[in-house]
Amino acid sequence: MNQNNGMQKRMLIMTVVVFVFFIAYEFLVLKPQQEAKAAQAKQEQTTTQKATPEANMVATDVSGNPIDMSKSVEALSSKAIASSEIISVITTARNIIEIDNLGRIAQITLLEAKYKDEDGNKIKLFEANQLRPLEVRFEDKNVNEKAFKVAASSSAATLNASSSKQELIITQNLGETVLTKKFTIYPDGHYDLNVTSTNNKNFFITNGFRPNVLADMYAVHGLMAQLADGTLQTIEDGDLDKIENLNGIKFISNFDRYYATVIYNFEKTLAISLMPDAEANAQAFIHAKDNITFSGYAGPKNFKDLAALNKELTHVIDYGWFTFIAKPMFLLLQFLQSYIGNWGWTIVALTILIKLVLYPLSYKGMVSMQKLKDLAPKMKDIQAKYKDDKQKQSMHMMELYKKHGANPMGGCLPLILQIPVFFAIYRVLLNSIELKGAEWIWWVHDLAEMDPYFVLPILMGASMFLQQKITPNTMQDEMQKKIFQMLPVIFTFFFLWFPAGLTLYWFVNNVFTISQQYYINKIFERKRAEKQ
Incomplete structure (x- = not known):
């Protein structure tokens, strides 16, 4: 497996572990774990009290x-x-x-x-x-x-x-x-x-x-x-x-x-x-x-x-572990709401603001993925030529990256740096009772409750699918591709029961990520056309 494919695999694993299994943990692990602890504590307490x-x-x-x-x-x-x-x-x-x-x-x-x-x-x-x-x-x-x-x-x-x-x-x-x-x-x-x-x-x-x-x-x-x-x-x-x-x-x-x-x-x-x-x-x-x-x-x-x-x-x-980020973020959310007056549109405004602040990171990651996509044929040639000498294969890969200004970690680092922000906004929207009873538009009457018609989860899943389609992907392992393609379905399933406010944030985040990716894709298409 070449270095880029290995990097893509690590990126996929990280994404799945951090997001899917984090959410699955809430559903499938936490409750049984709490019940087991409670049973054990009860037994120990009874023993201690008797002794x-x-x-x-x-x-x-x-x-x-x-x-x-x-x-x-x-x-x-x-x-x-x-x-x-x-x-x-x-x-x-x-x-x-x-x-x-x-x-x-x-x-x-x-x-x-x-x-x-x-x-x-x-x-x-x-x-x-x-x-x-x-x-x-x-x-x-x-x-x-x-x-x-x-x-x-x-x-x-x-x-x-x-x-x-x-x-x-x-x-x-x-x-x-x-x-x-x-x-x-x-x-x-x-x-x-x-x-x-x-x-x-x-x-x-x-x-x-x-x-x-x-x-x-x-x-x-x-x-x-x-x-x-x-x-x-x-x-x-x-x-x-x-x-x-x-x-x-x-x-x-x-x-x-x-x-x-x-x-x-x-x-x-x-x-x-x-x-x-x-x-x-x-x-x-x-x-x-x-x-x-x-x-x-x-x-x-x-x-x-x-x-x-x-x-x-x-x-x-x-707000959990990310209180140091989440509390200022809530204060910002509350400040925006004092001017906007609607918590739903405030979430939209906050999401756009976060995307603008993080745009330099997102831009670097997207550009790096485009460069790796363009280099994929040359990387495949190096892999075939030095398939029996991993050391030389690695050396020539690094020379290729350096020559074209590509960073194999470029797509991962921006995502890693954005994870604390995601968890912070996740906790803010999850724990803010201010969203209780807050309407957004005609079918969402309470942003603290699930979307009664599942419109937002479906839109979120569809936007995630579209985001995958336009994002450069150099994965060559078929199993990795299948798992990656399943993520929108998995996320949609989990978000069916999530508060509408949190689902709204993720959907708007996806929409603006798609627009950013589309813009960068167009830039690279023009550059490729100029070279021909």
Whole structure:
């Protein structure tokens, strides 16, 4: 096999691995892997609890001083306890917050029109039997048992905070101990909270399990914590196999693809113990001693809403490994949308802008492929002439490349350099709830959902096929050619279920790549005609 053919093969393999198998990984590998990890973690957790129920239970407070948690093992490892009795309903401009008779947030219903499920109903963040936000668990076993039997009382059965902040007090009288939660609820749906217990009874409070509205394989979902130095620690669902203690925490967030439950304090940091549930998902318990103050938010991971609460809360939006590129790209997308007004056309504009910035790289790669195509007959002659002497074959190939200014890696390098940009825009369009309910044109009513008529995936596949047809290809191996020809079909299949916004980006990207390739092909055709 000659050098160019080998280079083409490596380029093909790279393309398939990076794109096709990356997408296939999301569908075919990730979920089974997560289930296997969860099963293993569950088994290990059960074994550990039977053997040493107090293992790894040493935690520390915000100052780094040890806290004896040995008395709290049973309390913290209790299963989620459901309650159907609601004692207070708070209505804000953006949501309805229901408080149950254990003083927890039982449910949050989103009121904004765009937050609806597949059946057109208003989105509710929590499932029936999950760990509830603001659930308190006492270190003292006896007090803890009472806390899950004695009903709390509320200062108001209903509260309207849609236009101004309101206060609510939840009281739970446990005999020798009284637990009090003092809320200040704001029209935007967030709240401030002070929780106290009398008689120096230490307790822990949780932000609950994550919202379970959309936890698919496309995006990361689990728990995220921001440390005092600004670094982020993320634990995906199914990945926590033992108790972990974190100090100096600014915020803790349990999240799915679009929604999060967040507790934060940027003035005085929090000390937290993370405990795995039966499926190795992370549950956060905040060390409160007998008094704690913080703020909370549960709802969409909308950039502007989070920034309005605190700029650091925008870190709740996770873009994965390419955050350093993805976050600026999202800010650019948001900036363009403020002028264009339509998220679909904003994606088109962003795609064109990216193509213009990367045009020098694309141009070099396309020119290099054209030169290699022109040199293919001479390369074939060298291959035949020195078929028994690979060293001479390689030497003459290099001389040929040098003489004609061709670079065998010229077609690969531009693609490699563009991969981080692709993954960044992939994550931006995948994780941006701003696209939720955003219309583009008449048949696409939600850019965050799949194209209902599969128009964009089919156009994307057709444009990819056309792109292949006009792109120079010197592959001589028939198997390579067949695999390469199958890529449009494979991509079309995967993109049938992808968000319309992401498919739109890829389609527009293909269209402009075709136009660039067509332009360069015409230039080389004129040059060939001039030489004849």
